[in-house]
Amino acid sequence: MKKSILIGIVGSLIAGGAFTAYADKTHVLNSEKNSLVLTVDDNGTAFYQYFGPKISDSDVEGMLNVNSGLFGYTLPAFGLDSYGDKALAVKMPDGNISVDLQLVGEEMSSDDKGDLLTLKYKDKVYPLAVTQYFRRYKDTEIFSTWTEITNTGKKGDIELLTFASAAFPLARRDNYLTQFQGTWGCETFVTEEKLPNGQTLIANKAGLRNAFGSNPGFMISADGKAGENSGEVFAGNLVWSGPFKTRIEASPNFIQIISGINEEISNYDLTPGETFTTPEFIMTFSNEGKGGASRAFHKWGRKYGMTHGDRIHDILLNSWEGVYMDVNQEVMDEMMGDIAALGGELFVMDDGWFGDKYPRKRDESSLGDWMVNKEKLPQGIKGLTEAAKKHGVKFGIWIEPEMANTASELYEKHPDWILQQPNRPLQKGRGGTQVVLDLTNPKVQDFVFGIVDNLMTENPEIAYIKWDCNADIMNYGSTYLPKDKQNELFIRYHQSLRKVLERIRAKYPDLAIQLCASGGGRADYGVLPWFDEFWTSDNTDAYQRVFIQWGDSHFYPAIAQASHVSASPNHQTGRVVPLKFRFDVAMSGRLGMEMQPKTMTDAEKDFSKRAIAAYKDIRPLVQFGDQYRLVSPYDKGAVAALMYADEKKDQAVVFAYRMDYLHNQSVPTIRLEGVDENKTYRISDITPSDASKPSDLDGKVVSGKVLKNAGLNVRNSLGRPWTSLVLKLTAQ
Numbered sequence: 001m002k003k004s005i006l007i008g009i010v011g012s013l014i015a016g017g018a019f020t021a022y023a024d025k026t027h028v029l030n031s032e033k034n035s036l037v038l039t040v041d042d043n044g045t046a047f048y049q050y051f052g053p054k055i056s057d058s059d060v061e062g063m064l065n066v067n068s069g070l071f072g073y074t075l076p077a078f079g080l081d082s083y084g085d086k087a088l089a090v091k092m093p094d095g096n097i098s099v100d101l102q103l104v105g106e107e108m109s110s111d112d113k114g115d116l117l118t119l120k121y122k123d124k125v126y127p128l129a130v131t132q133y134f135r136r137y138k139d140t141e142i143f144s145t146w147t148e149i150t151n152t153g154k155k156g157d158i159e160l161l162t163f164a165s166a167a168f169p170l171a172r173r174d175n176y177l178t179q180f181q182g183t184w185g186c187e188t189f190v191t192e193e194k195l196p197n198g199q200t201l202i203a204n205k206a207g208l209r210n211a212f213g214s215n216p217g218f219m220i221s222a223d224g225k226a227g228e229n230s231g232e233v234f235a236g237n238l239v240w241s242g243p244f245k246t247r248i249e250a251s252p253n254f255i256q257i258i259s260g261i262n263e264e265i266s267n268y269d270l271t272p273g274e275t276f277t278t279p280e281f282i283m284t285f286s287n288e289g290k291g292g293a294s295r296a297f298h299k300w301g302r303k304y305g306m307t308h309g310d311r312i313h314d315i316l317l318n319s320w321e322g323v324y325m326d327v328n329q330e331v332m333d334e335m336m337g338d339i340a341a342l343g344g345e346l347f348v349m350d351d352g353w354f355g356d357k358y359p360r361k362r363d364e365s366s367l368g369d370w371m372v373n374k375e376k377l378p379q380g381i382k383g384l385t386e387a388a389k390k391h392g393v394k395f396g397i398w399i400e401p402e403m404a405n406t407a408s409e410l411y412e413k414h415p416d417w418i419l420q421q422p423n424r425p426l427q428k429g430r431g432g433t434q435v436v437l438d439l440t441n442p443k444v445q446d447f448v449f450g451i452v453d454n455l456m457t458e459n460p461e462i463a464y465i466k467w468d469c470n471a472d473i474m475n476y477g478s479t480y481l482p483k484d485k486q487n488e489l490f491i492r493y494h495q496s497l498r499k500v501l502e503r504i505r506a507k508y509p510d511l512a513i514q515l516c517a518s519g520g521g522r523a524d525y526g527v528l529p530w531f532d533e534f535w536t537s538d539n540t541d542a543y544q545r546v547f548i549q550w551g552d553s554h555f556y557p558a559i560a561q562a563s564h565v566s567a568s569p570n571h572q573t574g575r576v577v578p579l580k581f582r583f584d585v586a587m588s589g590r591l592g593m594e595m596q597p598k599t600m601t602d603a604e605k606d607f608s609k610r611a612i613a614a615y616k617d618i619r620p621l622v623q624f625g626d627q628y629r630l631v632s633p634y635d636k637g638a639v640a641a642l643m644y645a646d647e648k649k650d651q652a653v654v655f656a657y658r659m660d661y662l663h664n665q666s667v668p669t670i671r672l673e674g675v676d677e678n679k680t681y682r683i684s685d686i687t688p689s690d691a692s693k694p695s696d697l698d699g700k701v702v703s704g705k706v707l708k709n710a711g712l713n714v715r716n717s718l719g720r721p722w723t724s725l726v727l728k729l730t731a732q
């Protein structure tokens with residue numbers, strides 16, 4: 001057996017010699033709870049063997065000796081073998097559609113993000129090099145993999161036909177697949193179904209709002225439906241904001257997951273010397289059910305998958321549902337005063353503030369003309385930042401930088417800057433005139449960067465930007481890209497977007513930026529790394545938000561979910577629910593308001609003030625704590641509930657909502673997770689409607705053992721339609 005030379009080894013690793021011919025060399029990436037085991041055989045073929053609870057070197061050795069490993073190719077390539085699904089398929093310059101890779105180097109290293117295993121391959125004949133990476137993210141349970149594909153030749157393109165980020169095997173058992181679908185106003189709807197044999201596809205081709213349709217996150221359980229806190233779950237997600245495709249191929253004996261950029265209408269030509277980097281596929285294993293997988297993603301998200309995940313996020317008032325496009329100096333000033341008086345910290349002026357020749361009055365004009373409309377705001381943005389200062393709140397502003405309307409000065413000046421196809425009628429979106437800018441064009445990249453840069457240079461007081469995106473790629477064509485690169489538009493658009501966001505973040509690291517795409521159209525890790533949060537949904541109906549936020553919470557932390565209290569009847573659904581219910585739902589995410597405070601009664605203002613103060617108290621728990629989903633709204637019972645706890649389980653906050661009301665309907669006790677059975681907790685009702693009449697649970701002291709095993713009896717407090725509770729637990 002060939003003896004291998006290993007370079008820079010970290011973690012546990014077993015060198016060749018002791019195993020079967022399949023396992024000449026073994027690489028192990030360990031987190032605190034899990035191990036990912038790979039082997040490389042004598043022919044230089046790498047296999048995934050194991051991903052699950054942490055195992056020792058001798059366990060690994062035993063597993064391989066009895067052939068219990070997964071034996072899933074890490075890089076199944078098309079050509080010599082055409083059976084099964086492939087992660088890599090290319091067309092060589094001479095038309096040969098086959099890949100025959102030889103391993104030429106292996107390295108285990110570590111950097112500030114954690115351990116990194118690198119496998120380097122070269123095609124035996126053709127000028128193709130592939131580097132495959134496997135990362136274990138420090139201080140998290142998240143592992144990842146991706147590749148770099150290089151045309152090392154001097155002439156002739158290599159056409160990438162399939163270029164997935166990951167091919168990952170799972171053991172075939174009684175698996176259930178949980179996935180998330182949605183559209184405008186009803187994002188991230190959860191479905192969990194038995195995984196059938198054959199191919200299951202989770203994919204999206206919208207272009208920009210890639211979380212409308214299917215979200216790239218998914219979970220697969222091992223033995224029956226996974227519980228929230230028990231059962232084995234594999235969870236994966238793709239760090240890509242463009243069209244993606246995850247193929248899950250299940251046979252009676254095996255599961256193979258292939259995930260990456262959706263290559264349909266996106267084959268990519270690698271020119272000589274060019275390297276293509278696939279997006280990262282991130283994954284975790286949990287034997288604490290779906291909740292364990294979600295908590296792993298939340299922790300990773302806060303640390304690596306978003307901006308300012310370690311910084312408290314402000315309580316804000318956004319102007320949209322309050323005044324829509326009727327913004328002006330007086331009304332904005334008044335709203336800033338109102339949110340300040342309620343205890344809020346930030347005011348955001350939404351759409352409607354810009355446009356000169358084409359004033360933004362409706363959604364049919366002005367995108368692209370990012371100059372203040374002097375009629376509405378004669379004192380400019382300065383007038384607004386000064387008003388904010390006067391009221392003691394920060395100021396934020398809405399933009400939709402990737403877009404234009406055909407009714408705009410921008411379009412008149414630069415008709416070639418928008419995506420378009422020759423000889424085809426221009427498709428237009430919102431307002432009948434909305435079009436998408438061609439970000440592949442460096443001049444357009446400068447322009448988009450300049451929108452933020454100009455605002456910030458002229459008004460350094462701006463603390464927050466709401467970055468919206470209300471269209472998909474409608475006209476698949478670029479006047480900038482050459483003819484033979486048109487098929488790369490989806491990919492190049494998103495690469496360019498990343499470039500622009502990098503520039504913005506390099507210059508404005510402190511700025512808070514919200515990611516909005518007609519609500520939650522971009523609730524994914526593809527662009528979240530450059531943003532502080534996402535607008536969870538344009539649907540602000542508290543009842544439906546319980547479902548939407550539940551879905552998002554499978555992968556995205558509460559600190560990233562903008563969750564606003566809006567008017568009743570709700571503008572999207574017409575539902576009438578009490579202000580307390582609306583606050584209690586919004587407080588389980590990043591709390592904000594989205595209404596005209598002027599329309600509130602004094603009693604409502606008084607309640608809002610108390611709720612905002614209460615949120616400040618529990619905010620570190622919600623924004624940084626561990627989340628436990630307790631009772632699912634999808635169970636369609638009387639109550640839904642979730643909670644957050646700090647790491648030591650000294651403090652926790654429980655949210656419970658009455659979701660259905662029939663007289664004498666069963667309201668089971670809510671059994672809490674995230675409490676320490678050896679601790680005793682004092683319960684306080686922190687958002688009672690009437691401050692002098694808190695819930696009968698308020699002030700009670702009860703052990704973690706009881707809370708976990710017997711549960712909380714909420715029958716009295718949630719005995720009526722639209723009742724809700726926010727209870728803080730403090731260890732005594």
Ligand code: GLA
Nearest residue numbers: 320350351516517518519538
């Ligand atoms: C989108 C957003 C809303 C609001 C409007 C403004 O729909 O999702 O929150 O900003 O645009 O036009």
